[in-house]
Amino acid sequence: MTRHQGRHFLQIPGPSPVPDRVLRAMDMPVIDHRSAEFAELGKAVLEGSKTIFKTTSPVIIYPSSGTGAWEAAIVNTLSPGDKVLMVETGHFATLWRQMAARWGIEVDFVPGDWRRGVDTNVIEEKLTADKSHQLKAVMVVHNETSTGATSGIGEVRAAIDSAKHPALLMVDTISGLGSADFRFDEWGVDVAVSCSQKGFMLPPGLGFNAISDKARATAKTNKLPRSFWDWEEMLKPNANGFFPYTPATNLLYGLREAIAMLLEEGLDAVFARHQRLAAAARAAVNHWGLEVLCQEPKDFSPVLTAVLMPPGYDADAYRKLVLENYNMSLGSGLSKVAGKVFRIGHLGECNELTLVGALSGVEMGFVAAGVPHRAGGVDAAMKVLEEHPQGNAVSHLKVVKT
Missing domain, CATH: 3.40.640.10 (Type I PLP-dependent aspartate aminotransferase-like (Major domain))
Structure with a gap:
């Protein structure tokens, strides 16, 4: 083990x-x-x-x-x-x-x-x-x-x-x-x-x-x-x-x-955070060239993103590899979509760095499993997060080189 x-x-x-x-x-x-x-x-x-x-x-x-x-x-x-x-x-x-x-x-x-x-x-x-x-x-x-x-x-x-x-x-x-x-x-x-x-x-x-x-x-x-x-x-x-x-x-x-x-966070802020993280996750999936299971944009969940694997690739075998190699658990496909999708949860105490770490594990898993994809999905997610910073972020401050 x-x-x-x-x-x-x-x-x-x-x-x-x-x-x-x-x-x-x-x-x-x-x-x-x-x-x-x-x-x-x-x-x-x-x-x-x-x-x-x-x-x-x-x-x-x-x-x-x-x-x-x-x-x-x-x-x-x-x-x-x-x-x-x-x-x-x-x-x-x-x-x-x-x-x-x-x-x-x-x-x-x-x-x-x-x-x-x-x-x-x-x-x-x-x-x-x-x-x-x-x-x-x-x-x-x-x-x-x-x-x-x-x-x-x-x-x-x-x-x-x-x-x-x-x-x-x-x-x-x-x-x-x-x-x-x-x-x-x-x-x-x-x-x-x-x-x-x-x-x-x-x-x-x-x-x-x-x-x-x-x-x-x-x-x-x-x-x-x-x-x-x-x-x-x-x-x-x-x-x-x-x-x-x-x-x-x-x-x-x-x-x-x-x-x-x-x-303390405020329910509206909680909901906005989940929407922001979900949008970043979908941006990564789209950049990878894979498909989000939900097809209706108004119905996109802020709680999780379900991802369709390319034809011929087993989602459960991929999830097993990610768990063994990178110590990350991804959600399985259930009943009708068993083996066809994996699910990325971004709910509860999840923030930008948690999500970026998770998406990094997903992308490294694609490489290790030989799943066809376009590299750079994590960068696409980061761009969304940078363009839509957290409500309490001080976005106008710049890092000054010394």
């Missing part, structure tokens, strides 16, 4: 690297989760999470993965035999569909090519045609981690409203929240699903549901069973900063610190 010196470059699109500040915040003794000290922590993270979702509605925090938060969204709002509308934007939209089907939900699954976000015209057409309002929810993935394509959630809400349809808007923002702009209240979202290991920069282990009044009212009459996932059972003790069962205490310490980091 190769022994590497220096840091490991974790450039997958989640779990994202955990900042030192967050690691230190979690390095605490476990405390009594029925104590006044814990109540202070609980209230801080429950209220702080609302600021990240941009909502005044409740945010429920589960000791779970994002998959658990998916299930919570379904079992609190839908009933067996209900019909919902979903769009095939990629691997994770497909998995959410499969979960819904296991609960006896009938899914109208609009096919897609995995190379763009949601077509809101199709959503409006489907809802307008549903005169009897059989469709109970529109379920959309905000940032499709498997493809590097985002969907305009505000535009989805506009399509629902234009069709004058009462369907719930349920959004998976697992990899979007905290990295790509998300506005729960402004966009009229009813249920938003997320987790800890992406934009929150935490280890895996926390799942989130943000819920509107409309969704909460639906939960009072829907017919799917739940116990662990029941919103109302969570909300009762949450009112005082507590949980109905043992919470992930040390992850909550980390969450409090992560929220502080995001707010």
